[in-house]
Amino acid sequence: MPKYVVAGTSEIEPGERKIVELEGRKIGVFNVDGEYFALLDQCPHAGAALCSFGTVFGVSDADKPDGDISYERNRAIRCPWHAWEYDIRTGESFFDPRNARVRKYDVEVVPGSPADVVDPDGGRQKGPFVMEGYAVSVEDDMVVVDTSRRRPARGSRAQAQSRA
C-alpha cells in the first residue's frame, strides 16, 4: 500500500489543483472546497490530460420538470478534448437514460449492485466509464496520495482491451 506525500495543505488552495508524478504516471490532486481528490491525468475515452486541462464545474439536477433544482458546485470535471464529463469525487461518468434510451427490450447483466444506481426510477444513472482514482488523506498538514488501485476500469473499451 504505497503512500506518497505530494504537497503541503497550504500548497493546494481550495479550487486549485496540482499535477504530480507517482510511479511514472501523472495524477491530478484537487482541493475542492477543502476536500481533496486525486485522479489519473488521463481521460478513459481518448487519453487527454484531463486533470491538467479539464474544466471543473458545478452540476445542477432536478427530479422532474419544474421541480426543485439542486446545485452542487465544483462537482464534476470536463475533458479538454471531447468534453466528456466525470464526477470529480468518484471518477465516474454519468448519462441520462431518459435521453439515451436507444434499445427498449435489451436486458444485460452487469457487475455492480442496485445500490450503484443513483435513481432506480430512471433518473441519473452511473455511466459505464470510470476514471482511475486514488485515496487522498491529510496527515499533519501534508496531502498524502495512496496509489493502491481503488477501481478497475469498466465498459466496452476496457473489456475489448482486456480481451486483446
Next chain:
Amino acid sequence: MTAIDHAPSAAPVGEARLGTGIFDVDIHPVPREGLIASYLPDRWRRHIHEYGVRTTNGLTHVTEYPQMYGGAMRNDAWPDDGSYPGSSLELIRSQLLDPYNVTVGVLQCLAPGGQTLNPASQALDPRVADVLTRAINDWQLEHLVYPEPRLRASAPVAFEAAEFAVKEIERVGSNPGVVSILGLSKTLEPLGSRKYWPIYEAAVAHDLPIQFHLSQGGGHANTGTGWTSYHTEYHVGHTQSLQSQMLSLILTGTFDRFPDLKVMFVEGNVVHFAPLVQRLDYHWKTLRGEVADLQRKPSEYIRDHIFASTQPIDEPENPKHLAEMIEEFCPDNVVFASDYPHFDFDSPETVFPSVFPDDLRDKIMRTNGLRFFGLEG
C-alpha cells in the same frame, strides 16, 4: 498600416520525408491577429476592414452557432500569450508533431482569422476570395512550411471563380511546400459541375490532389431538406453533403475526363460512404443507360480517385466493426487525420480500438497518405 515582420518569402523546401513517422492530413493553422491584412493590397485591406467578407452563407463575421463556440478548439490548445489556437508553431510542434511523431502534416487553413469553417474561398466577390486565398498561401508557406519541414500546405483557391483559382494554382502549385489544393464540402453547385473542371484540369497539370474539407456556407441550407433545428442534427447530418459530392463527382464522369484526379473528403467520417457506394452500384445496374458515357462501375472509381480521412473516427459498440466498415469502403484509401487543434481531435494513440488490425493501421497512418499525395516516403 502596422508594420509586421514577415518571414522570408522564399526558402528552400526539402522533400517531405515520412521516415518512421505518421501522416496527418488535417491540421488547422490560424494566422496571428492582423497578419493576413499585411499580405493584402491596400485597396482590399481597406475594403475588408470597412465592409467585411461577405460569403456564401450571406453573412460576414458570423458563423452557424454553436459549432464554433470557443472556436471549437481544444481547451489545452490556447497559447499562454492569449493568441489563438493554431497560431503558435511552437504549440503545433509540442502538442502534435513531437509527441506523436507526425513527420508529414498537411495544413487545412479554414480562416481568415479565427473564422474557421467560413473560409476565404467562399467570399462572394471573387476578387476578395482571390486576394484572401493568395494571402493565406503566402502566409502559411512563410510562417509554417519554410520554418518547419514536417508541415506541408494545402492551398485554398477561389473555388467558385475558376479563372482566379487556376491562376493561383499556377502561382503556387509548383512550390514543393504545397501538396494539395484545398476545397470545401459546401459549394454553390455539386462538385461534378463543369464550372469546376478548369480547377481540376489545373490541379492535375500540377500533380496535385484536392482535399475537400467539411465546411459550412455554400449558399444552401445545411441539409437537403432545409435548415436544422438542432446542433446535434447539423453535426450528425453534415455527412450528407459529402455523400452528394461523391455521387456528383462519379456520375458526371469527372474522373473519366480527368483520369489522374484524386480527391479526399476531410473531416466527414468514413464508414457512411460504404453502404452509399454499394447502393450506387446496385441502382447503376438498372439505370446505367442514363449515364451511358461512364467508363466504369461506380465503385471502381473509389480506389483510383476517392479518399477519406479518418476524423472524426467512428466508434461502433463492437470495436471490430470499425475495421470491417473501412474494408468495405476501401482499405487503401483511408488516411489518418487529427484535426488539431479542434476539440474533436483524434489522438494517433487512441484513435483505433486495440482489436484494429496492425496492417490496416499502418496503411492508414502511413502508406495511404504517401499514395494520395504522390510522395516517396
